[in-house]
Amino acid sequence: MTVLSQAGGGEDVGLVTLRPGEAGAGAAQEDALGYLYRAHRxxxxxxxxxxxxxxxxxxxxVQDVFTAVCRRWRVLDDGRSVxxxxRRAVVNRAxxxxRRRRVANAFRPDPQRHADSAEDTVLLASEHREVLAALRRLAPRQxxxxxxxxxxGLSEAEIAEAMDISKGAVKSMTHRSLAALRKRMES
Structure with a gap:
């Protein structure tokens, strides 16, 4: 069985394998999942x-991702950070x-747009609302x-891993995405 171990006080959470007969394997898994959920949810x-x-x-x-982690816990024993x-699972699930939303909207005769709540609108500064609106108009990958x-705040390597693309693709996609965001902000 695999459980989490945290080196030092940092964010690096690794996996440790416990043998099925070892004492505390079930409790250790629950503790590890609980820690993981509280720390990163x-x-x-x-x-x-x-x-x-x-x-x-x-x-x-996020709940679906943690459910999948719970089901696949035994597979996640390669010693790498969880x-x-x-992050990659959240990106893929999103x-x-x-995709499902696009398909559903294609068959919906009158798509209705969700309006932001009054609280959300008041709390965000006008600049933030403009950036978020322009961000929503970008292509999903951008x-x-x-x-x-x-x-x-991920590095290029972490983004490449999360999106399953090369580091060079991350650089070029970031550059193009920023240009598209600027263009949308100006219009």
């Missing part, structure tokens, strides 16, 4: 919100949600690379 929900556009769907995406796996780079 909020940042993963924020990431998902920026990708899918609404909080309830983002929370569902956090990149979770893509699936957006939005993903900008969110991962500038909101999540």
């Amino acid at each position: 909020l940042s993963l929900v924020r990431l998902a919100v920026l990708l899918v556009g609404d909080q309830s769907t983002a929370e569902d995406v 956090l990149p796996y979770l 893509r699936s949600v957006l 939005r993903e690379v900008l969110v991962l780079r500038y909101w999540a």
